[in-house]
Amino acid sequence: MTAVPSLDEDMEQGLVGAGTSDGVAGPAVRRARAWLSRAAEPGSVVFWRFVEDVGPVEAVRRLRAGRAPDVVQALVGARARQDASLADLLRAERCGARLVVPEDDEWPGHLLHCLTLATLEEPDDPRYQSPRAAAPVPPLALWVRGPARLDELADRSVAVVGARASTAYGEHVAAELGHQLGERGWTVVSGGAFGIDAAAHRGALAADAPTVAVLACGVDRVYPAAHGALFHRIAEEGLLVSEWPPGAAPHKHRFLVRNRLIAALTRGTVVVEAAARSGAQATARRAQKLSRQVMVVPGPVTSAMSVGCHELLRDAELGAVLVASAAHVVETVGRLGEDLADPPERPTGARDGLSDLAVRVLDACPVRNGVSPERLATVAGCDVLDVLRVLPVLELADLVERTDAGWRVAAGKPAAGEGRR
Amino acid sequence: MTAVPSLDEDMEQGLVGAGTSDGVAGPAVRRARAWLSRAAEPGSVVFWRFVEDVGPVEAVRRLRAGRAPDVVQALVGARARQDASLADLLRAERCGARLVVPEDDEWPGHLLHCLTLATLEEPDDPRYQSPRAAAPVPPLALWVRGPARLDELADRSVAVVGARASTAYGEHVAAELGHQLGERGWTVVSGGAFGIDAAAHRGALAADAPTVAVLACGVDRVYPAAHGALFHRIAEEGLLVSEWPPGAAPHKHRFLVRNRLIAALTRGTVVVEAAARSGAQATARRAQKLSRQVMVVPGPVTSAMSVGCHELLRDAELGAVLVASAAHVVETVGRLGEDLADPPERPTGARDGLSDLAVRVLDACPVRNGVSPERLATVAGCDVLDVLRVLPVLELADLVERTDAGWRVAAGKPAAGEGRR
Numbered sequence: 001m002t003a004v005p006s007l008d009e010d011m012e013q014g015l016v017g018a019g020t021s022d023g024v025a026g027p028a029v030r031r032a033r034a035w036l037s038r039a040a041e042p043g044s045v046v047f048w049r050f051v052e053d054v055g056p057v058e059a060v061r062r063l064r065a066g067r068a069p070d071v072v073q074a075l076v077g078a079r080a081r082q083d084a085s086l087a088d089l090l091r092a093e094r095c096g097a098r099l100v101v102p103e104d105d106e107w108p109g110h111l112l113h114c115l116t117l118a119t120l121e122e123p124d125d126p127r128y129q130s131p132r133a134a135a136p137v138p139p140l141a142l143w144v145r146g147p148a149r150l151d152e153l154a155d156r157s158v159a160v161v162g163a164r165a166s167t168a169y170g171e172h173v174a175a176e177l178g179h180q181l182g183e184r185g186w187t188v189v190s191g192g193a194f195g196i197d198a199a200a201h202r203g204a205l206a207a208d209a210p211t212v213a214v215l216a217c218g219v220d221r222v223y224p225a226a227h228g229a230l231f232h233r234i235a236e237e238g239l240l241v242s243e244w245p246p247g248a249a250p251h252k253h254r255f256l257v258r259n260r261l262i263a264a265l266t267r268g269t270v271v272v273e274a275a276a277r278s279g280a281q282a283t284a285r286r287a288q289k290l291s292r293q294v295m296v297v298p299g300p301v302t303s304a305m306s307v308g309c310h311e312l313l314r315d316a317e318l319g320a321v322l323v324a325s326a327a328h329v330v331e332t333v334g335r336l337g338e339d340l341a342d343p344p345e346r347p348t349g350a351r352d353g354l355s356d357l358a359v360r361v362l363d364a365c366p367v368r369n370g371v372s373p374e375r376l377a378t379v380a381g382c383d384v385l386d387v388l389r390v391l392p393v394l395e396l397a398d399l400v401e402r403t404d405a406g407w408r409v410a411a412g413k414p415a416a417g418e419g420r421r
Numbered sequence: 422m423t424a425v426p427s428l429d430e431d432m433e434q435g436l437v438g439a440g441t442s443d444g445v446a447g448p449a450v451r452r453a454r455a456w457l458s459r460a461a462e463p464g465s466v467v468f469w470r471f472v473e474d475v476g477p478v479e480a481v482r483r484l485r486a487g488r489a490p491d492v493v494q495a496l497v498g499a500r501a502r503q504d505a506s507l508a509d510l511l512r513a514e515r516c517g518a519r520l521v522v523p524e525d526d527e528w529p530g531h532l533l534h535c536l537t538l539a540t541l542e543e544p545d546d547p548r549y550q551s552p553r554a555a556a557p558v559p560p561l562a563l564w565v566r567g568p569a570r571l572d573e574l575a576d577r578s579v580a581v582v583g584a585r586a587s588t589a590y591g592e593h594v595a596a597e598l599g600h601q602l603g604e605r606g607w608t609v610v611s612g613g614a615f616g617i618d619a620a621a622h623r624g625a626l627a628a629d630a631p632t633v634a635v636l637a638c639g640v641d642r643v644y645p646a647a648h649g650a651l652f653h654r655i656a657e658e659g660l661l662v663s664e665w666p667p668g669a670a671p672h673k674h675r676f677l678v679r680n681r682l683i684a685a686l687t688r689g690t691v692v693v694e695a696a697a698r699s700g701a702q703a704t705a706r707r708a709q710k711l712s713r714q715v716m717v718v719p720g721p722v723t724s725a726m727s728v729g730c731h732e733l734l735r736d737a738e739l740g741a742v743l744v745a746s747a748a749h750v751v752e753t754v755g756r757l758g759e760d761l762a763d764p765p766e767r768p769t770g771a772r773d774g775l776s777d778l779a780v781r782v783l784d785a786c787p788v789r790n791g792v793s794p795e796r797l798a799t800v801a802g803c804d805v806l807d808v809l810r811v812l813p814v815l816e817l818a819d820l821v822e823r824t825d826a827g828w829r830v831a832a833g834k835p836a837a838g839e840g841r842r
Contacts, residue, residue: 314742
């Protein structure tokens, strides 16, 4: 029987050995992120920045040793001395789940990039940062249960969300949308809740299409309890996804933290039914803040469950598009697909010859709105002069382009864009 | 028994005597426009321009004598030798109707001005002008039946239009809108048809509010026949309005010609239910071309009678606003009301001291988008030098203002704008 390395031994090893090989994170990195996933409640800007700055393995070492900055150490508290990382990874494995980390190729980095960018807007002082329920912070890792690859499902995906207290009308429309989007090869992402969420998942499954439920509890838990059969089917054909480790309970505030992932992981968010000043509305506004297209299904003006939808459509600043069918949805997100270029395929060939620095600057480039070299330096974690040195190289390789607003990932050639739709 | 003057005698008299006094057109002018109303089918750009150019009395004389330009004379044909003008005026009087002409104060000139402006865009050659069903030409006169003043009712009015083959949902919403708009002091204008039109009229009447039905037949006719009681009530408390003389039949093409008046006479058009590619959609697009706000009530995406509404809301160029209640409608048109300034009240005092030329130039000024002095000269029918001479006078009197786009009617002062809402 092989002795299982302790967390701290693993971390020492991780700092010495290679973190990543063949597009899969090394065991030390994965174990470190598993530990971090339980050590701190997701959604903290200051915690995510700390991990980004020092790397996951060093972050764990410092937190274990009580050497992290006070404000970060305080977020972990007594959990710094506990370690369920191996147990969590094994528990995940037993239910057909795994931990996907940013160091994996499967990580949907180009979609989550919107959160990285949004986090840049957060002030340095934790007291003035967005509260956890609203902070646009990327996840540290994602527990994923199911046979599909997360990056592939998310690449052509649409969120369908709405009221739990839905009407027969809303459920019918959500199921139809889910079914028709599934038939057209689009992944329906939702929250696994009663009402609109469940109808959308079921519609997709009825079309034998994979669907993704992003949960606010462990991927081995069933909440709401009545959705056992539904979650079982999703885990067989699609994916259950969560930031929280196995066994984590669906605390109320976690749903708000979770909602940013539904918006970020998809090309756009469709709201099917929403009451006035409802959670579904908040999700839609969050999607818009992440530069995701908001789509809204109207309903009878006499229905309380459509009031929130109509409010969204009346809000000119939100720029929501009315959609009455899956065709409308595909038309909307398909167009966005062209704008988004195609980061996941492109780099395989072109970035091979690039320096580490160039890759970091390329990864720092947003896909839509250009940014300044200063900002690229911040995101890439290097000097502005370094950025200015590699940008011409990246531009010559047709990997980035300059816009009036600054630098961004180069738009795909028309043919590539066509192929993606 | 006094001898009734013949039409031609009246016209001779009209050319000698004063056409207008005390804001009421003289009898010769009214009789001339009555005759023109039957002589030529409404909606012809070339005919309207002819009457504008030579005046109604001279227009009748030339047409009677066969001396009008060929293309104009051809529109009248054998009717040039007929005369039912006096009979029409008497027939109108018997049913409580009257002929309102542009020379009357009651003429809703500031609202119909949008048609005058739009007509300017029409080419000179009649072959290239818009067909009658689409031409944005002002009416030559309006037959009006009912106790209210047309200009007053139209001043704070909203068109509520929609499908004849409406659903119970649409009729409920239209009636609610009509009722609540009526309660808030807004006049509901519609077409008197089955379905949404009738529901909107009935809702307004139920609130004891006047409502206006713009008909495609004589105001003494009931079409559809089942609306006898409805039209009777409208004529008692609101107005029946038509371009066609008493007795005129509701030919199919007349409804399209009529639709431009519903759009022009109101601050905005609300579409309640509309099938795909329907007449109600066409009315909405027409309203937008006349710079009127288009408002649309959504419905279930499963309802064929809401498909056209959702198409309108998805058309970004149309700029339609989703409205789910009368409050939304009032918010929308109330805002427009501020922009529109207050032409009907304003001039009573301020324009008293103005020369005829200045009044003509003032009347030629659009209320929203400014135009060049050259265009003002075209509309006012005078020389550009004359326009340049009187514009400073009008500006000093705070009646017109210069914008980047050119000259327009001066916006109301904030206090006045508030008072109008």
